[in-house]
Amino acid sequence: MSRVSGFSVRIFIPTGNPEELRIVDNFNWTGIGLVFPRPLYAAVRDRDELKRAGVYVLWGYEDFGQRLNVYIGEGDPIRSRLDQHVKDPDKDFWTHAVVFVSKDQNLNKAHIKYLESRLVQLANDSKRANLLNKNQPQYCRLSEAEIVDAEGFLENMLLCLPIIGLNIFEKSKITDSGDLILRAKGVEARGVYTAEGFIVLAGSQAVKSEVPSIHSSIAKLRRELVETGVLTEDGDYYRFTEDYRFNSPSSAAGVVLGRSARGPEVWKDNRNRTLSQIMESQIAGNNSEV
Numbered sequence: 001m002s003r004v005s006g007f008s009v010r011i012f013i014p015t016g017n018p019e020e021l022r023i024v025d026n027f028n029w030t031g032i033g034l035v036f037p038r039p040l041y042a043a044v045r046d047r048d049e050l051k052r053a054g055v056y057v058l059w060g061y062e063d064f065g066q067r068l069n070v071y072i073g074e075g076d077p078i079r080s081r082l083d084q085h086v087k088d089p090d091k092d093f094w095t096h097a098v099v100f101v102s103k104d105q106n107l108n109k110a111h112i113k114y115l116e117s118r119l120v121q122l123a124n125d126s127k128r129a130n131l132l133n134k135n136q137p138q139y140c141r142l143s144e145a146e147i148v149d150a151e152g153f154l155e156n157m158l159l160c161l162p163i164i165g166l167n168i169f170e171k172s173k174i175t176d177s178g179d180l181i182l183r184a185k186g187v188e189a190r191g192v193y194t195a196e197g198f199i200v201l202a203g204s205q206a207v208k209s210e211v212p213s214i215h216s217s218i219a220k221l222r223r224e225l226v227e228t229g230v231l232t233e234d235g236d237y238y239r240f241t242e243d244y245r246f247n248s249p250s251s252a253a254g255v256v257l258g259r260s261a262r263g264p265e266v267w268k269d270n271r272n273r274t275l276s277q278i279m280e281s282q283i284a285g286n287n288s289e290v
Contacts (some may be wrong), residue, residue, distance in 0.1 A: 054101035058094035068129040110140035120196035218254040
């Protein structure tokens with residue numbers, strides 16, 4: 001999906017507290033998004049936006065904060081579906097929600113089911129979160145013109161979501177050619193440190209064995225990456241089948257090495273400088289220009 005080089009998004013905070021309800025839109029879009037923490041749902045549920053047809057995303061970090069758990073849904077109206085999720089013990093994972101509806105109420109059931117299916121497809125393809133939807137929703141039959149309209153609505157949603165901290169619907173983009181290397185325990189991994197996080201590149205290796213003291217969150221993440229096919233067996237080690245984004249250099253190093261590791265000290269460039277040293281030199285260089 002194409003992206004414009006620049007765009008404007010407006011975030012309105014009714015209470016003045018950015019941790020509470022946020023309303024997201026832009027000037028050239030018929031849609032509007034509401035972002036709120038779960039404890040405030042009772043205060044938000046009577047808003048007119050939740051009485052309309054729309055799509056929503058529920059999310060919350062795992063116990064140790066390594067990966068997001070995400071559920072994507074649709075409702076007509078949205079409020080009835082969210083009421084069910086609040087009461088459902090199997091949906092206890094979510095701490096935040098975002099809902100998207102149309103300002104002019106032009107989204108019908110077919111539109112929102114199309115949008116739900118596309119979001120699930122994108123989240124599955126990106127593999128940047130634990131998607132808790134059990135099935136891939138089926139597209140509803142739309143005309144060619146309606147598909148263009150729905151895709152336009154989707155594109156604006158995808159512009160807004162990273163701004164509220166939900167960057168899970170696109171695969172990681174490599175924008176920096178400065179590879180970092182981790183060589184240890186008979187494996188070699190390569191990665192880059194970007195604005196999106198630390199990305200381990202496809203073809204990198206990871207150990208199969210884990211030390212007994214490995215942090216449970218790292219062990220769980222390694223299992224998930226094997227189950228989803230990001231890590232696949234290749235002889236005596238695992239191999240990354242695709243570029244994969246981690247929250248930090250340390251979590252990336254932990255998965256590669258099967259143990260806790262200080263990422264800024266073990267990832268090095270081709271001059272054998274650690275990531276810490278590289279960042280320090282960049283800061284020093286910027287200060288010298290002031």
